[in-house]
Amino acid sequence: MTLAIFDLDNTLLGGDSDHAWGQFLVDQGIVDADAYQKANDYFFEQYQQGAMNVFEFLEFALKPLSQHPKAQLDAWHQLFMKQVVAPMRLTKADALLKKHRDQGDFLLIITATNRFVTEPIAESMGVDHILATEPEFIDGAYTGRVAGTPCFQAGKVERLNEWLAETGHSLEGSYFYSDSRNDLPLLEIVDYPVAVDADEALTQYAESQGWPVISLR
Secondary structure (H helix, E strand, O other): OOEEEEOHHHHHEOOOHHHHHHHHHHHOOOOOHHHHHHHHHHHHHHHHOOOOOHHHHHHHHOHHHHHOOHHHHHHHHHHHHHHHHHHHEOHHHHHHHHHHHHOOOEEEEEEEEEHHHHHHHHHHHOOOEEEEEEEEEEOOEEEEEEEOOOOOOHHHHHHHHHHHHHHOOOOOOOEEEEOOHHHHHHHOOOOEEEEEOOOHHHHHHHHHHOOOEEOOO
16 A cells, blocks of 8 residues: 655644644643743744754643643543644645545654644544654553654654554655655655645755645645
């Protein structure tokens, strides 16, 4: 089966679920509003510039998961899906997923955003599998630490290669759709890289390489 690989935030979604989850925590009064929003915006800006320290960010982003029971987190996430994620859904993204599904391709989301935030989103999109940054989960609770290699920049390639070795899939004929310069390491190794509503750096590079540049907005 041909792999059709998709970034999630600002590619299949018309927004960033990682940043939006942080804003949701602020809006719900779950975290200290001023301090958390300031840090959330800071890391998002760093991400956009391709200069984010992923471990520093994850220490910040995963901490709230360690401070509440899993059942409460899941209840908040259901509300997050309805109030925040649903309006981010893109008709053209759903059509692109359907196109690849109808071709018999294997649909894989690979995202830097942690699995707690993204797995329900991926399930709602009907993809076959998701690779995401893994929040450590021990004895029924999140620890606030990351487990394994973060699924970010070159880490996406590392995690994908591990998954390929485990499953027997290959990158022959593969597609990867992304909006971000942070995904250049993975875009470089697939057969059909596609820039989607891309940042300036990725747009310029994609055009220089003759890659398709498309919009799902």
